[in-house]
Amino acid sequence: MRLRNKPWAMPLIQAHPEFITVRPAGLQGQWQAKFDQARPLFLEVGSGKGKFITEMAQAHPDQNFIALEIQDVAIAYILRKQVELQLPNLQLILGDGADLTDYFAPGEVDGVFLNFSDPWPKTRHEKRRLTYKTFLDQYKAIMKPDGVLQFKTDNQGFFEFSLVSMNNYGMHYELVALDLHRDPRVSDNIETEYEHKFSAKGGRIYELVAHF
Template sequence: MRLRNKSWAAPLIAAHPEYISVRPVGMTGRWQTKFDQARPLFLEVGSGKGKFITEMAQAHPDQNFIALEIQDVAIAYILRKQVELQLPNLQLVLGDGADLTDYFAPGEVAGVFLNFSDPWPKTRHEKRRLTYKHFLAQYQAIMAKDGVLQFKTDNQGLFEFSLVSMNNFGMQFDLVALDLHHDDRVVGNVETEYEHKFSAKGGRIYELVARF
């Protein structure tokens, strides 16, 4: 969902290059220099307003995190939180999830999070889904050999498509959860803004955790 323009967003982004990179083509292989120390690096593609990624950074100080968003207003909301929190293990990227191999070097990322991505329900738009084979190839290219892809959605159609797409790509599944919030195998789940509101109304959340 596209957010309404905010007059404060662009000036905030321009004022804080220490926390945010805009389409950072020159950063491949150098992301650890943006943090106070080198740690395993995890990427969320499509971070919304940032509840998930900021809470992950707080809960896992032994890991580094990057929030990637294509919407400048959305990334500005995350940046506003980061200016307040000043988490040493969180960086932001304003960029396109289709350009990951331009942003990251092979094997640079330890894991990728896909949370409630646009389902693009029409068949003619399936190539835009973030679990389409073209995107899976990009995640594989930037992830370490033992890296993990975590995918959450409330959309059954997208979940089924993603399960088939990942299976056809040769991925191995660590977890297939048909009702995440009532699955005893899941420990320490961190919710997104949307997930919290949707599940509070009784909605079902699906999750896949897979490896290349």
């Protein structure tokens, strides 16, 4: 969902280069230098307004996190939180999830989060889905060999497509949850804004955790 334009968004982004990178191409292998210290690095592709990634950074101070968003207004909401929180293990990117190999070096990332990505429900748009094989190529390229991909959605069709896509790619599943919030195997789930609202109404959340 595209957010309504906010006149404060771009001025805020331009004022805080210490937290956000607007032109990430060419920085492969250099991301750890943007944090106060090197730690395992995790990337969320499509971070929305940032509830998930900021709470992850707070809950796991022994890890570094990057929020990547293509919408300037969405990333500005995350930046506004980060300006307030000043988390040393959180950085932001205004960029495109289709260009990850231009942003990150091979094996630079320890894990990737895909939370409630656009399901692109029409068959002719399946190549735009973030679990399509060309996107899986990119995650595999930038992640360490033991890196983990975590995917959450409320869309059953998108979940089923992703399950087949990852299986056909040869990925191995660590978790397949058909009802995440009622799954006894999961005790540390951090919600996105959308997830919180949707599940509060009784909606079902699906999750896949897999590695290459």
